[in-house]
Amino acid sequence: MDFWTRMEGRGPDAVVVDGVSVGPGSRVRLRPRSSRADIFDLALDGRVAVVEAVEQDEDGTPHLAVTLEDDPGRDLGEARLPGHRFFYAPEEVEPLAADPGAERPVRVLVAGIGNIFLGDDGFGVEVVRRLDQVEVPAGVDVVDFGIRGMDLAYALQRDYAAVLFVDAAPRGEAPGTLTLLEPRLSDEGGVPVETHGMDPVQVLRLARELGRVPPRVLVLCCEPTSVLRGTPDEDVVVELSPPVRAAAGEAARMVVSVVADLIAEGGGPGPDEHPGEYPGERSVRR
Template sequence: MERPGPETWASWTPLGPAPGSAHARPPGPGEADFWTRMERRGPEEVVVAGVPVRAGSRVRLRPAAGRADMLDLLLDGRTAVVESIEQDDGGAFHLAVIVDDDPGRDLGEARMPGHRFFYTAEEVEPLDPDTGPGRVRILVAGLGNIFLGDDGFGVEVVRRLAGTELPAGVDVTDFGIRGMDLVYALQRDYDLAILVDAAPRGEPPGTLTVLEADTPDSAASLGAATVETHGMDPVRVLRLAGELGRVPGRVIVVCCEPATVLTGGADEDVLVELSEPVRAAAGQAARLVMDMIAESAGPGSRPRSTE
């Protein structure tokens, strides 16, 4: 590689003398060196979505999509306690948080290198004071391919549930064929996961079956999971989630017997509607899931009825 000549160096903009050099000037009035500024205490509180957040406040982590890495995906949706509020040299505020279920959260100063996570104010959701660790968190996940006829059953059920008034702590999500997204979602701090899917079990079309998975202890003993980015069935999803780490303490699968079973082969036509018996079962399944939510979330949590 050719070394830069004097004309190259002359074209660069000097940033000033290095700290400690003979020509470095001391900080002027009102100025401070970098390390002095970094040692300053941050503000006592910041306001997030109109809610004051300070040390001890509980928040839900929502990392920005543009910066999210693997760790951010695993922490997305987790609840945490704000330990301190820091301000960087550019004036931006960062919340140092401790994740609720982090086994190293009680190590005191020893946990600082690896058990404190920093989020901007825009990357957290303030939680109500009564939204503590005792609040039941529930994930309702709709699975299926809407272009394969009755395989879109789970998607239709969560579509109906999305129009209901659900208790705090209940998340209803259409995962479609995004199996890996569901795997990551199961790593969050949910107490109960309700998976809704179509599954041929030899029953009359439209028959609903409720199954409860043996989790989390047996999830790792189900065998190694084959990773597929699309089309993972609930069993494979639970296997992979168990291999990665955390699985909700209770997992229920609500499945419906399809009338039409398409595989997506080249010789099959796209079918974007449910058969009559499966469409009727979607309403029943939505009401069944609401009953499960009410039973798990406790008194006064029953949502209004759906279509």
């Protein structure tokens, strides 16, 4: 097996340390080996951390990617930024029981996606902008991903129980129609990587190849008045059409309601774990 084939392989879902299965979400105490300790290891020795992922190097050796439990910048570590994310061998951690006095909060990601220079395609971005002006439930991250598909795929590796995409999508309805969908991924593989593209299905497949997709995936889509493809003969359009702009406010209210329901339900898997098109959907018409 060559180097690149080994690098493409996913790490194990968990490793066994002292008879305990350790994987994403596990609490551990850091016990670095003194023979390889650097200044960070000396500073972090004995600290409690949370495992974010089990990864492997080119030799297939597993490593635990962890963030400190009490790090105020823990979200930066979850975003794979240096200085807040650390790697330890399985034998360098001590498994800890879950804190009985603190339940792990349910986290939900609201991802606004679309290109603001293609007219109604910027619907998701506009909804996120409006959500900045309202209070959303605790545990909900609202992010404008625009066309940054790779960033979204990496964000889905965090411990989100659910993700709600907000996007414009033609479905043959009247312009401005809002539809809440619960898609299922097919088993197709081979995802082309587009660092500046945003096809939600491809992003979900890429996220699955990287390691995980949240248990619950929802899409709130709006019927556009027209669909622009960004071809050279098209003009740049930076405004939403009147029906789609009118739907953005209703969509923001719907997002708040949907994420509140998701948190109350604990995220949780959808009604059907098997691949399919759209096993359930409901429409909200203006």
